[in-house]
Amino acid sequence: MSDVALTTGTPVNELFIKMAVDAWDTQCTRLTKLFDALSDEQLAANTAPNRNTGIYLLGHLVAVTDGMLPLLGFGEKLYPQLEKPFVTSADGSGAEYPPVQELRKYWKEINAKLSGHIAATTPAEWFAKHAAVSAEDFAKEPHRNKLNVLINRTNHNSYHLGQLIYLKPKK
Amino acid sequence: MSDVALTTGTPVNELFIKMAVDAWDTQCTRLTKLFDALSDEQLAANTAPNRNTGIYLLGHLVAVTDGMLPLLGFGEKLYPQLEKPFVTSADGSGAEYPPVQELRKYWKEINAKLSGHIAATTPAEWFAKHAAVSAEDFAKEPHRNKLNVLINRTNHNSYHLGQLIYLKPKK
Numbered sequence: 001m002s003d004v005a006l007t008t009g010t011p012v013n014e015l016f017i018k019m020a021v022d023a024w025d026t027q028c029t030r031l032t033k034l035f036d037a038l039s040d041e042q043l044a045a046n047t048a049p050n051r052n053t054g055i056y057l058l059g060h061l062v063a064v065t066d067g068m069l070p071l072l073g074f075g076e077k078l079y080p081q082l083e084k085p086f087v088t089s090a091d092g093s094g095a096e097y098p099p100v101q102e103l104r105k106y107w108k109e110i111n112a113k114l115s116g117h118i119a120a121t122t123p124a125e126w127f128a129k130h131a132a133v134s135a136e137d138f139a140k141e142p143h144r145n146k147l148n149v150l151i152n153r154t155n156h157n158s159y160h161l162g163q164l165i166y167l168k169p170k171k
Numbered sequence: 172m173s174d175v176a177l178t179t180g181t182p183v184n185e186l187f188i189k190m191a192v193d194a195w196d197t198q199c200t201r202l203t204k205l206f207d208a209l210s211d212e213q214l215a216a217n218t219a220p221n222r223n224t225g226i227y228l229l230g231h232l233v234a235v236t237d238g239m240l241p242l243l244g245f246g247e248k249l250y251p252q253l254e255k256p257f258v259t260s261a262d263g264s265g266a267e268y269p270p271v272q273e274l275r276k277y278w279k280e281i282n283a284k285l286s287g288h289i290a291a292t293t294p295a296e297w298f299a300k301h302a303a304v305s306a307e308d309f310a311k312e313p314h315r316n317k318l319n320v321l322i323n324r325t326n327h328n329s330y331h332l333g334q335l336i337y338l339k340p341k342k
Contacts, residue, residue, distance in 0.1 A: 010313055013183050016187045023322050048218065048219035048337045049220070143186055147187070151190055151194050154326060155197075155198060155325060155329040159329045161330055162329070162331055166219045166222055
């Protein structure tokens with residue numbers, strides 16, 4: 001791999017981190033644009049008959065993104081109270097949701113906070129273990145690192161983006 | 172990063188290739204399990220009212236995965252005839268679709284073929300440019316490599332998996 005690093009002038013580990021972070025940013029930006037384009041009424045609708053509402057998925061994505069803070073060693077969750085209604089419980093559980101305008105704000109806030117931490121994370125830190133794997137397991141499975149969490153959460157965002165896009169009126 | 176490689180015994184470039192390939196495999200396996208669980212009738216349905224049918228998305232994912240062969244330098248497409256009905260055209264365009272049983276076979280065939288090539292690709296090859304970027308652009312943007320194609324296509328698979336899951340009857 002030294003050839004690659006020498007040719008491009010970018011160490012290969014930095015290159016890979018850039019690729020993973022770019023993919024994360026791309027999906028977050030798409031979600032933010034979609035949330036901004038949808039009215040409160042559109043977000044209140046089901047993404048398909050009997051399927052999750054836009055509000056539930058917004059709350060779910062806020063809660064899961066918030067959970068990345070402790071998982072990646074970036075600090076405590078900002079909104080631990082969202083875990084129960086949007087992760088532990090299914091949509092329509094009867095759990096009370098915050099007003100959608102609040103959830104919209106939380107989405108931007110948590111993503112901005114996470115982006116700040118992401119920008120300050122060194123290559124060595126990305127390849128260190130995340131908080132939900134033991135040191136013993138990590139020694140055997142070194143791919144269970146912080147960057148892997150980011151890759152998997154990017155796919156989680158894409159999965160729900162594919163559903164949320166159904167809230168947009170079809171041209 | 173040498174500390175990481177020394178600690179784990181796995182060179183860091185091999186580690187992140189494994190992470191990207193694992194993520195690809197995970198999404199492909201989920202899609203395959205879902206396709207296998209759905210009947211032909213279920214696949215013929217719309218994923219949501221007025222949205223893509225399961226058959227269209229199956230054909231779309233076959234065609235896009237097939238397109239990765241030339242893009243990654245693995246050879247020619249197996250089914251170039253799927254580009255028009257499933258990539259260039261929207262669902263309901265009137266384009267003729269192959270029988271769903273054929274598309275099911277193509278899905279497994281193209282994924283098995285791609286997996287074989289993926290397993291045989293060296294770290295240096297993953298960080299080489301893909302076929303749709305010029306040498307000049309690649310010199311300036313070395314992240315536009317083959318591994319980046321795999322990462323982006325993994326998210327594309329996740330996006331449509333989120334939609335295809337709506338074909339499963341809700342428990």
